[in-house]
Amino acid sequence: MRVTINDIAKKANVSPSTVSRVIANNPRISSTTSEKVLKIMKEMNYHPNMIARSLANRSTKIIGVIVPGAIEKAFQHPFFPEILRGIASEAHKNTYNILISSVTEVKDEKQVINELAKGGIAEGIILMTSRMKDPSIAELIKINFPFVVIGRSMVDSEINWVDNDNFSVAYELTKHFINQGHKKIALIGVSKQVVVTLDRLEGYKKALLDSNLEIDEGLIVEGKFFDDIGYGLMKKILDEGARPTGVIACDDVLAFGAIKLLTEYGLKIPDDIAVAGFNNLPLSDYSTPSLTSVEVNAFGLGAKAFQLLIKSINSNYEVFNKAIVPAQLVIRNSTLKQV
Amino acid sequence: MRVTINDIAKKANVSPSTVSRVIANNPRISSTTSEKVLKIMKEMNYHPNMIARSLANRSTKIIGVIVPGAIEKAFQHPFFPEILRGIASEAHKNTYNILISSVTEVKDEKQVINELAKGGIAEGIILMTSRMKDPSIAELIKINFPFVVIGRSMVDSEINWVDNDNFSVAYELTKHFINQGHKKIALIGVSKQVVVTLDRLEGYKKALLDSNLEIDEGLIVEGKFFDDIGYGLMKKILDEGARPTGVIACDDVLAFGAIKLLTEYGLKIPDDIAVAGFNNLPLSDYSTPSLTSVEVNAFGLGAKAFQLLIKSINSNYEVFNKAIVPAQLVIRNSTLKQV
DNA sequence: CTGAAAGCGCTTACAG
DNA sequence: CTGAAAGCGCTTACAG
Numbered sequence: 239m240r241v242t243i244n245d246i247a248k249k250a251n252v253s254p255s256t257v258s259r260v261i262a263n264n265p266r267i268s269s270t271t272s273e274k275v276l277k278i279m280k281e282m283n284y285h286p287n288m289i290a291r292s293l294a295n296r297s298t299k300i301i302g303v304i305v306p307g308a309i310e311k312a313f314q315h316p317f318f319p320e321i322l323r324g325i326a327s328e329a330h331k332n333t334y335n336i337l338i339s340s341v342t343e344v345k346d347e348k349q350v351i352n353e354l355a356k357g358g359i360a361e362g363i364i365l366m367t368s369r370m371k372d373p374s375i376a377e378l379i380k381i382n383f384p385f386v387v388i389g390r391s392m393v394d395s396e397i398n399w400v401d402n403d404n405f406s407v408a409y410e411l412t413k414h415f416i417n418q419g420h421k422k423i424a425l426i427g428v429s430k431q432v433v434v435t436l437d438r439l440e441g442y443k444k445a446l447l448d449s450n451l452e453i454d455e456g457l458i459v460e461g462k463f464f465d466d467i468g469y470g471l472m473k474k475i476l477d478e479g480a481r482p483t484g485v486i487a488c489d490d491v492l493a494f495g496a497i498k499l500l501t502e503y504g505l506k507i508p509d510d511i512a513v514a515g516f517n518n519l520p521l522s523d524y525s526t527p528s529l530t531s532v533e534v535n536a537f538g539l540g541a542k543a544f545q546l547l548i549k550s551i552n553s554n555y556e557v558f559n560k561a562i563v564p565a566q567l568v569i570r571n572s573t574l575k576q577v
Numbered sequence: 578m579r580v581t582i583n584d585i586a587k588k589a590n591v592s593p594s595t596v597s598r599v600i601a602n603n604p605r606i607s608s609t610t611s612e613k614v615l616k617i618m619k620e621m622n623y624h625p626n627m628i629a630r631s632l633a634n635r636s637t638k639i640i641g642v643i644v645p646g647a648i649e650k651a652f653q654h655p656f657f658p659e660i661l662r663g664i665a666s667e668a669h670k671n672t673y674n675i676l677i678s679s680v681t682e683v684k685d686e687k688q689v690i691n692e693l694a695k696g697g698i699a700e701g702i703i704l705m706t707s708r709m710k711d712p713s714i715a716e717l718i719k720i721n722f723p724f725v726v727i728g729r730s731m732v733d734s735e736i737n738w739v740d741n742d743n744f745s746v747a748y749e750l751t752k753h754f755i756n757q758g759h760k761k762i763a764l765i766g767v768s769k770q771v772v773v774t775l776d777r778l779e780g781y782k783k784a785l786l787d788s789n790l791e792i793d794e795g796l797i798v799e800g801k802f803f804d805d806i807g808y809g810l811m812k813k814i815l816d817e818g819a820r821p822t823g824v825i826a827c828d829d830v831l832a833f834g835a836i837k838l839l840t841e842y843g844l845k846i847p848d849d850i851a852v853a854g855f856n857n858l859p860l861s862d863y864s865t866p867s868l869t870s871v872e873v874n875a876f877g878l879g880a881k882a883f884q885l886l887i888k889s890i891n892s893n894y895e896v897f898n899k900a901i902v903p904a905q906l907v908i909r910n911s912t913l914k915q916v
Numbered sequence: 917c918t919g920a921a922a923g924c925g926c927t928t929a930c931a932g
Numbered sequence: 933c934t935g936a937a938a939g940c941g942c943t944t945a946c947a948g
Contacts, residue, residue, distance in 0.1 A: 240695065240941090242940095242941055242942085243941065243942065244941080252918075252919085253918065253919045253920075254919090254941090254942080254943095255918070255919060255920080255921095255943080255944080256917090256918060256919075258942065258943060258944085259917095259918085259943090259944095261942095262943080266917055266918085267917070267918085268917055268918090271917085271918085283720075285691040285692070285695035285696060286696065286941085286942075287632075287695070287696060287697045287940085287941050287942065288692060288696030288697055288698050288942095289628055289631050289632045289637070289696070289697040289698065289940085289941080289942090290632055290697070290924090290940070290941030290942035290943090291941080291942055291943075292628050292924095292942090293626075293628045293629055293632050293923095293924050293925070293926085293940090293941080293942070293943095294923080294924050294941080294942045294943040294944085295924085295942080295943070296924080298628070300676070308666070308669070309662065309665040309666065309669065310662050310663075310665060310666040310669075310876075313658055313659075313661065313662040313665070314662070316655065316658075318658075319652055319655075319657075319658035319661075320652075322652065322658075323648065323649050323652040323653070324649075326648040326649060326652070326677060326679060327647070327648065327649040330647070330648065330649075330679055330681070335676050335677065335678050336676065336677045336678075337639070337674050337675065337676050337677075338665060338674065338675045338676075338677060339674050339675075340665060340669050342669070352624040353624070353627060356579065356624035356626070357624060357625065357626060357627030357628070358626045358627055358628040358629070358925090359627050359628065381622070520859070520860055521859055521860055521863055524860055524863055524864050524865075525863050526863075526865060537649075579925090581924095581925055581926085582925065582926065583925080583926095591934075591935085592934065592935045592936075593925090593926080593927095593935090594927080594928080594934070594935060594936080594937095595933090595934060595935075597926065597927060597928085598927090598928095598933095598934085600926095601927080605933060605934085606933070606934080607933060607934090610933085610934085625925085625926075626924085626925050626926065627926095628924090628925080628926090629924070629925035629926040629927090629940090630925080630926055630927080631926090631940095632924090632925080632926070632927095632939095632940045632941070632942085633925080633926045633927040633928085633939080633940050634926080634927070634940085635940080697941090917948105918947105918948090919946105919947090919948090920946095920947090921944105921945100921946090921947105922943105922944090922945090922946100923942100923943085923944090923945105924941105924942085924943085925940105926939100926940085927938100927939085927940085928937100928938090928939090929937100929938090929939105930935105930936095930937090930938100931934105931935090931936090931937105932933105932934090932935090
């Protein structure tokens with residue numbers, strides 16, 4: 239049997255209320271009784287039941303993190319652990335714990351969210367990705383629960399989100415290609431579901447337009463964001479006869495897949511074709527050639543997300559904030575022609 | 578105000594008990610009332626309060642994962658997210674959620690563990706590393722709470738743990754060096770605190786002895802396990818005049834640090850000196866030269882840890898299990914002399 | 917400064 | 933098949 243507040247109370251000859259106040263460090267308790275109770279608590283190795291406390295309090299000091307799809311797939315990409323790291327770092331500072339839940343099927347989402355939110359387990363929720371018409375976002379809005387989305391949301395303006403300025407950095411990256419003399423630049427891995435890739439698409443288009451280059455829809459290939467299908471996407475482009483001299487992938491993993499295919503086709507990088515990605519994997523710095531990428535600062539995204547969430551929790555969900563975490567172009571050999 | 582079981586009961590003209598039974602799918606409830614209640618629950622968008630349920634039930638369906646040191650440091654190494662991935666994968670199958678807690682200071686550990694364990698939040702705990710004289714392990718034993726340690730524990734035999742056979746695989750790796758003709762083989766990154774490194778040390782020694790090679794304590798250098806100090810450890814060896822022809826690092830990150838220094842000293846790998854690590858980072862396959870390493874199957878360690886934990890929870894903590902997850906030597910160019 | 921009592925939102929023997 | 937009541941282990945106005 240666990241020792242409860244009542245056991246302590248009896249042993250100390252005080253009421254449970256008093257014990258509770260001692261635990262809460264209530265200043266109205268005399269130091270004599272306080273010390274007596276504290277001593278007995280130590281002796282009996284007592285620790286308050288957080289569940290009971292939460293029920294009485296409505297405060298769990300837990301935030302929920304919802305991972306899209308199966309966590310075992312998502313976490314294969316370092317992007318998500320990095321976000322989690324950022325969240326955890328801030329959470330720790332604020333003495334919050336993190337509850338991780340992964341949602342495999344879309345129909346489970348409502349269920350999971352309700353469990354965390356209405357179930358009283360979490361005080362707030364962070365969604366790790368922002369999709370178009372996101373059912374989780376819709377649900378959270380409906381039940382009016384504090385949450386933050388990682389990735390700009392287009393569903394509703396009354397939402398907290400953190401993101402990079404994907405439009406600008408994609409613009410910058412595309413300009414980098416153009417400055418290197420490229421006119422036919424492919425973009426692979428755009429997903430209509432994933433807002434960040436759509437923002438990148440817009441930045442890409444704008445850069446082409448600003449340089450009076452044509453937008454060739456045959457060079458823009460959709461594909462699931464994080465899956466290792468760069469190989470196939472690249473193949474599709476080449477097999478349909480397009481001959482880009484540059485390729486931008488919405489993720490470094492996609493870029494590596496594309497590079498694999500290009501190499502098989504006998505193309506040299508960057509001389510025959512330049513390649514760049516996003517998310518700046520550790521690998522990207524060490525591969526041969528090293529891969530030009532965009533440092534999105536996933537840690538910062540996670541940390542900022544937590545900060546907004548705390549604000550939202552404490553402000554009773556009345557203010558909505560967006561935060562832009564700076565992204566940075568990292569130019570490496572895969573886009574630099576040998577001189 | 579959240580809608581509670583009482584609100585539903587009133588609306589449905591039944592008692593709260595009945596509503597509770599409907600939720601629990603109790604077969605003794607007539608389908609008529611069950612349907613009526615279910616309908617009203619839907620209408621009022623009701624979802625049971627998990628905290629209250631947990632208090633009445635003593636079941637939270639949450640397991641706690643305790644990360645050693647600051648989570649933001651630990652998670653910089655892919656090893657930990659991989660373990661988490663394995664845990665999460667199994668947890669999801671068993672409809673458990675995961676609560677992550679990081680402990681920065683040793684004196685916080687008892688506190689955190691008590692919160693999760695006695696606080697009634699977690700039903701079981703997974704410790705992400707096993708140290709010598711681990712205070713967390715001691716505490717968990719003392720309060721008789723279900724837990725599993727990742728990494729063989731030497732504290733107590735009555736413990737659940739999962740690990741690789743570090744002795745054997747270190748033996749094998751050392752033999753590989755010896756077979757390549759090496760006689761002076763350094764081992765860096767052994768920590769007296771971390772059991773797995775000590776096991777590796779033993780395997781290393783045994784391999785040397787079996788080949789009638791001398792154990793040179795000057796070639797065995799201590800160092801914090803996961804910190805990026807391979808550079809300094811290697812420097813120490815060389816600056817003290819030792820001239821190994823092979824180096825085994827207890828982690829790939831350490832190995833990369835060592836390689837950096839060796840390169841600065843003008844040594845070629847593997848021709849002048851062969852290097853190998855442990856944990857088989859993604860990077861290790863792509864670096865130049867590619868790094869010989871040991872695949873420890875962190876995902877498998879995590880998954881197995883969860884399985885043992887569930888067993889332990891359900892068996893009322895009476896049976897103790899150990900599990901060995903197979904590790905595999907991955908030989909790459911950093912230890913293969915060019916022919 | 918301290919206690920008795922009600923309440924947080926559930927579950928579950930017990931009784932019918 | 934259903935309800936009244938007690939209980940899970942806390943907190944917190946209210947009263948003194």
